[in-house]
Amino acid sequence: MKHVVLVTGGAGFIGSHTCKALYQSGYLPVVLDSLVTGYESFVKWGPLIKADISDAHAVKNLIAQYKPVATVHFAAFINVGESVTNPEKYYANNVVKSLQFFEILRQCELNKIVFSSTAAVYGNPALNPILETAVLNPINPYGVGKYCIERILQDFDKAYDFRFAALRYFNAAGSDPDQEVGEAHVPETHLIPLVLDAVLGKRPFVTVYGQNYPTSDGTCVRDYIHVADLASAHVKALEHLLQGNPSFQANLGTGKGYSVLEVIDAVQRVTQKKVPMQTGPRREGDPSHLVADSTFVQNLLGWTPRLSDLDTLVAHAWQWRKQERGVR
Ligand SMILES: NC(=O)c1ccc[n+]([C@@H]2O[C@H](COP(=O)([O-])OP(=O)(O)OC[C@H]3O[C@@H](n4cnc5c(N)ncnc54)[C@H](O)[C@@H]3O)[C@@H](O)[C@H]2O)c1
Known part of the structure; x- marks a missing residue:
């Protein structure tokens, strides 16, 4: 019989890709998702329990019925800008409900x-x-909310024999190479889908915020990691914990950064279309560079990103964006 893994947020972008990777590795992912931002149609590799993570009755029933061996916890709100204008929404859903769920x-x-x-x-x-x-x-x-949850997990580890892997993703991007699931955030705030939407005419242009950062071309540099590579890292992290190893925190990135203009160039290369763009001022709080050193996790788990070169990642995202399959 397959081992069951409880996956919160498994109807979302990264969660659905991870369910596929878990299934392909011999696990049965049981998704716990309220569908507040996720899609029922993204739950393809196991059952969906439609409930909030803080719903004790639903969570206990799920555990009693399916007897999972471990949990992967994706459920959260993810819009950084909205968290600044509406912090209560983020602390309530991401921190308070996570604490209730862990309990x-x-x-x-x-x-x-x-x-x-x-x-x-x-x-x-x-x-x-x-x-x-x-x-x-x-x-x-x-x-801050994610930081709080990491601290909560550390304290649970010390006090209650609770083992965790906190995976610090850099910029998740791309889509399932088979196009069974993909990125469909509403509203979309991530660079690659926004640039693709500009190519498709779904938005008039993409705005490049800030041209005078201390980078090679003046635009912000980020580390883009293919969602399928993130998914495989989750399977390895889970198995590491199941083997009885201690808790850990790890970066998940490629170690290579690309500027906004380099991403736009890659989109033009892949789509063979011109990206309509305009320039805008810097956005407050945007660091010039965010690039992961992922040596630790590569050594710990024997994981390496395989699909994260920029053109592959953009090509997969482009195929998905053109088709818009599987959404609501
Ligand atoms: N997308 C990125 O680039 C990125 C980067 C770093 C970290 N993350 C983290 O990865 C996780 C997944 O991100 P994503 O891009 O797949 O987001 P997503 O919005 O596509 O998926 C989140 C899922 O969680 C569900 N959900 C939210 N709150 C819930 C609750 N209280 N109870 C039950 N279900 C709930 C939603 O319905 C949705 O299906 C999040 O925790 C996010 O903070 C994402």
Whole structure:
């Protein structure tokens, strides 16, 4: 019989790709998702329990019925800008409900969890590429919330024998190479889908915020990681915990940064179309560089990104964006 993994947020972008990777690795992913931003049609590799993570009755029933061996926790709100204008929404959903959820897991003795953290826990780092040992200094409520959850997990580890892997993703992008699921955030705030929408005429242009950063072409540099590579890292992290290894925090990135203009060039190369763009002022709180040093996780888990070169990642995102399959 397949081992069951409880996946919160499995109807979302990264969660659905991870469910596919879990299924392909021999696990049955059971998705717990309220569909507040996710899609029922993205749940293809196991059952969906439509409920909030803080719904103790639903979570306990799920655990009693399916007997999962571990949890992967994606469920969260993810819009950094909205977290600044509406912090209560972010602390309530991402922090308070996560704490309630962890307590239910603890009561049910389901004590191994892989958690979606983020590069936003570093804030504006002094050095790039960023090591896990860098100072954690988040600069918006979204990042502070993720930092709080990491701290909660550390305290649960010490007090309750609760083992976790906190995976700090850099910029998740791309889509399933088979196009079974893809990125469909509403509203979309991520660069690559926004540039593709400009190519498709779904928006008049893409805005490049800030042209005078200390980077090779003056635009911000980010580390883009293919969602399928993120998914495979989750499977490895889960298996590491299941083997009885200690908790850890790890960056998930490629170690290579691309500027906004380099991403736009890649989109033009892949689509063979001109990207309509305009320039805008810097956005407050945007660091010039955010690039991961992922040596630690590569050594720990034997994981390497395989699909994250920029043109492959853009090509997969482009195929998905053109078709818009599978959405609501
Ligand atoms: N997308 C990125 O680039 C990125 C980068 C770093 C970290 N992350 C983290 O990865 C995780 C997944 O991100 P995503 O891009 O797949 O987001 P997403 O919005 O596509 O998926 C989130 C899912 O969680 C569900 N959800 C939210 N709150 C819930 C609740 N209280 N109860 C039950 N379900 C709930 C939503 O319905 C949705 O299906 C998030 O925790 C996010 O913070 C994402």
